Amino acid sequence: MAQxxxxxxxxxxxxxxxxALREPLFEFCRAHDVRGTLLLAEEGINGTIAGPEEGVRAVLRHLRGDPRLAGLEHKESWAEGxxxxxxxxxxxxxxxxxGVPNIQAETMAGTYVAPEDWNQLISDPExxxxxxxxxxxxxIGSxxxxxxxxxxxxTEFPEWVxxxxxxxxxxxxQKKPRVAMFCTGGIRCEKSTAYLRSQGYDEVYHLHGGVLKYLETVPAMQSxxxxxxxxxxxxxxxxxxxxPGDYELCRACRLPLSQADKASPLYEEGISCPHCHGTHTEEQLRRFRDRQKQVELARRRNTRHIGAAMPARPAPTSETDI
Structure with a gap:
């Protein structure tokens, strides 16, 4: 079994x-050897964490110990590392x-559709x-x-709507069609369906648990x-x-790479790929190459190049401080 x-x-x-929740939550996760990213805002909590099973389950129990988070949604999977x-x-x-104020996702989200019922809904041509x-x-998939x-x-979604x-x-x-939406884990759907309902659309549905729950629940032959x-x-x-799938990340632009992307003459590990080749400055390329040298040295030593926990920082001052 994966670790x-x-x-x-x-x-x-x-x-x-x-x-006030930030520092205690950080310390609790660190004490249980759990890593990942958690976001806290006035509208709730979101994130993905990973670690030893007992550590992750302890964090989930800790979160649900707050009565406001008793109904916290979570989806599980396993990783070898x-x-x-x-x-x-x-x-x-x-x-x-x-970026749209006053979207009440906790009360205005659309109708949940269970993964096992999703195929029937999206088969309707209307x-x-x-x-x-x-x-x-x-x-890479849809x-x-x-x-x-x-x-x-x-943030571009409201303009597209x-x-x-x-x-x-x-x-x-004028027609207000029936709409079915989906996203990775369900959170973007809750907000997007709430937004559509705020715009006067009545029959709005979303995949409960997102694509991850669908892939976990629905057999491949029926998918x-x-x-x-x-x-x-x-x-x-x-x-x-x-x-786990077959894609890797470009360390320069953070976009997913297929095997065909990696076979491209524009791909240089840690430095560029077909998506970002020619878009970086000379200074950026120098930093990417220096970093890649360190990555390769760590690989030879059979260690990770980076991995230390980040200490808690002052509150970000803008949405880009993430």
Missing amino acids: FLVAALYKFVPLADYR QPFYRLKVKLKREIVTM VVVIDVRNDYEVA FEGAVNPHTRSF EQQAQSGGLLDR RWEGECFVFDERVSVGHGLR
Whole structure:
């Protein structure tokens, strides 16, 4: 059995004291040898953590010990190695950044659809199926027939909705079609469906537990999923049964790389890939090459190049401080 339990978790719930929760949560995770990233905001908590099974389960119990987080959602998978280099607990304005104020995801989210019922819903030709993940995530896998909004970040989603809400668009305001949305673990869907409902759309559905729960629950022979699912840790992607996939990360631009990408003459490990070749300054390239030398030295010594836990820092002053 794999050594490390990975838990993706979130909950939309008012946390007026979220700033005070940061340091105790960081220390509790560190004491239980748990790494990953947790985001705290006034609207709730979001993140993915990994570590020894007993450590991760202790953190989940600790979080649910707060009555406000008793119903915390989490999804489990396993990794052969620790998929995170560090532990980070961050303060944010939003636990998933859309940039639209007063979206009440905890009360306005659309109707949950269980993974085992999802195929029937998205098979209906009258239902508009929307992948609310970012473009680079959609590129390596999605549901058959799903619409790709081609967003580079979740903050672009409201603008795409406004464009498609015009006459003749996929979300024509006059017709108000039935809409089914999905994302990696469910959190972006809760906010995006709440946003659509705030715009007057009544029949809005989302995949409960996201793609990860679907891949864990639905047998591959019955699946409508094509490709792999991008995950925000060192596994990079997973397939059915949440088994680690075949993608790796470009250390220069952080985009997922297929075997074909790595075979490209534009690929240089740790320095550039077909997605980012020619976009870096000479100073950046110098730093990437210096870093890659250290990575290769650590590899020869059979050690990790980086991995120490990051100490708690003062609250970030902007959404980009993540």
